[in-house]
Amino acid sequence: MTRILALALILLAFVSPAVRAQEALQDERILLTFVPNIQFSPFYLGIQDGHFAEHGFNVTLEHLQEPEVLDLVAAGHADFGIVSGEQVILARAQARDVVYVFEWFQKYPVGLVVQGHNGSGISEISELRDRKVGIPGRFGASYSGLTALLHSAGMTESDIELTEIGFHAPDVFCSKVVSAAVVYINNEPLQILNRSLAGECSDLGMPDVFPVAEQVDLVSNGLIVHSDMLERETEKVQNMVSALGQALKSAIENPARAYLVSLEYVEALPNEVEYVEALQQLSMEQEAFLDTQPSREDIAQSRLDMRGQLGQMFDFDMLEQFDVLLNSIDLWDAEVLGFSELGSWESMLATLELLEFLDGSEVDLTASFTNVFIMGSSE
């Protein structure tokens, strides 16, 4: 009996610090959209590398449809969610009291894909006139993005033949059913290119992409909370923003590490032994490079170098998801991570008004978002 007690005490002595650390952490759900994907690697890094834990959170991730994410946060069933900026405006117009506290995507991720090398005869937006354009649906970021893009060329939806194609742009585009398709520019053009290289995309070749962000700055995906939390749980919001900022910075700075961590969360990511070993090697080299305190530009160059090295070893098919990550990083990266500009909110509001989605409701943009926690993070 004495021996058992002694053994238990010894075990407790070893285990208790870890257990205590776990107990101190607050369980927190972050609601995401879509499905587990390499694009969510900052969240995976945040969990695996302890950025959330450092700020007192034991985070679990859950994927839902965007309106569900927003309503669960608005109803107080979840504290944190990721949605696109236009959802915040639309939801606030319908009495959902949510506030956007961290802009994850600094550039709007939507664009238009057309057949490359001017094979489509479309070299500018105005040449879309009377063309058949595919879109997931007449809602969400894709629709707002297309509307803004058309508006920038003095056009409206009635100038094109818009057709709903669901989230199947690569299939539909490669079947030549449409002349152009609204896509997420970090992901779908790569899928189209990959199919094209495999000879599975008619004779379309390398697609051309017109990013919305090149024409107009629209607010994009970011972290939302219920407005009550801003006053009642200021510290919690601050901690989450800081944790997410750190995790995002880690992913931007070391995509090899972000990819490796994502392997545990995203099924079907290429994970061949040689590929993983190469990424591990690159990740270590990148960590050593980061110790030299490089500039943002140098880090951006290091990502290109990393891609160059991988390109010499592996084919495009293997690297597709890594390329999605690099493209995403280009959309996330900014001098100040998480900061959103009033101008991008105003552009989004104007777009939603063009779409007549607000039904005359007044939306106070200054209450829709805050950068106060970004300032808190950088202090």
Next chain:
Amino acid sequence: MLLLLLVWQLITAFGLVSAFLLPPPAQVLDAFVEAVSSGLLARHTLTTLEEMFFGLLLGVSIGLSLGYLIAKAPLLEFILSPIIVAFQSTPIVAYAPLLIIWLGSGVESKIVTTAVIVFFPMLVNTIAGIRAVPPQLQDLMHSLNARPWQSFRHLELPSALPVILAGLRTSATLAVIGAVVGEFVSSGSGLGHLVTLARNLYDTPLVFVSVFTMTFIALSLYGAVALLEWRLLAWRRRSSAS
């Protein structure tokens, strides 16, 4: 129904649930009036009805024909049943996106989605109905030198009709699901699309209006088939009365 409405009203009146999650009945009624007066509801309902009608027509026709053939030729059942069961045991939402890719995002893909979902109950009930024809009556038809069409017209069809109509009742209600599933995946019109649109605009009352309209359509179809059943099977009531 009235009790349900009363409970709903009380829940919203006492603020037990946020209005954006469960809008008060009056707000839903307002949304209904607006959707009707603007023509929005009629436009989307007509699309869904069109998909349902043609889907039902296609699915029921195939289900009836194939069911009859299988009932008469057990070898055909042996060959086809693994394929049919495998196809049927896969949830429609799993292959609806494929139908959209293959057939496009127009009404065609929704018609096929509807046909696929209504086909199975028709098939199963047709097989069961035809096989349940009493053998002694079939022998009687043989002894009377009845031709296949005469056997079908005067024996098999009347005998199997109650079971086939029960299948049609199930199929008719499933038709709403088929059309709406297709619309949820991808569409520019229809009640499923209206729900998606309303959800994305955070217009919960309009979601309720769309859902209630779907329920109304399903109930109406169920009632229509029940009425048809009542008319077509009048002879049974008369014979059992006598």
